[in-house]
Amino acid sequence: MLGKRRLTALAAAGAFAFPLALTACGADTMATQTTGGTVSAMAAEEFGPGCAAVPKDPNNAGSFEAMAQQPVATAASGNPLLSTLVTAVKQAGLVDTLNNAEAVTVFAPTNDAFAKIPKADLDKVLADKALLTKILTYHVVAGKTAPAQLAGAHKTLEGQDLTVSGSGADFKVNDSAQVVCGNVQTRNGTVYIVDTVLMPPS
Template sequence: MMKSKLIAAFSFAALVFAAAPARAEEPKTIAGIVAGSKDHTILLELVKEAGLAETLSGKGEWTVFAPTDAAFKKIDADTLKKVKGDKELLKKILMAHAVKGTWVAADVVKLDGKEVETLQGTSFKITVKDKTVMVGDAKVTAADLKASNGVVHVIDTVLMPAK
């Protein structure tokens, strides 16, 4: 009798836990969002080569304008090879895609006509026309990919720092 009550109690407990809603997953970091995207394999490779993956996984608040693989393919092969071979230049270019703080699309749109300074020190002008947001020469193609340490906006062109 005791054994059947014990089995019934465990069965009930198993049902309760099975029916309970699963806990929401922790939001991914910026690095996790990039790593999980099939359109950002080149960016992921370059971030790892530059040693920035840990930074984008860590604490802090950043806005990253993430160029797609297609954006990197717009750059001629020799230039891309040169960038990959020069770690400091690679870091400089990648840091030109990040801004301190979390800037969601609604915030970025309010910057129409203004410049934003990147972590690299370069500034890019934000323009908004007919619901199209541009950061320098790059068009934002997807916005507000929220991360635990900031936000990612997908862009169609690699931002090249002036300095």
């Protein structure tokens, strides 16, 4: 776990570096199907009720097709569910870090998730770069995690674990955040959109 003093120094220097190594839990999100002795790649589907809010036009920057072509922070910027998260990522100076990561899994809070936080508290967090960085990196795990590997404990880039429970198309993170749209692919990341902001343990 990163000490607060260390985290503050790193954030102030703009040098908060994400580990780029793949982890054991970062399994590929592609399934394989054998047909007549040949193996073909088959992309897994997005799931969850929140996926209905994602634009259907593949030419829209927020569509699944468009997001799959962009690195994760850029992909999120086109998604109408994630505009507050994108603002927070920019405020923390983490856009390039996320976009340049080799492979990550992001638990991305919706605008409504941020709206659950009293405005005065949210404004205070957005103004504190070190605290904001701590919270945002708690939402990121190294490696692309497929739905089949999602349940269990995952070490976040903040340094502490988060825990996912559930199966199929029904997952909760830390028993508080529901995955409302899961397995969203970007060029370098897999995104699970959640309905509550995750707070790292003290």
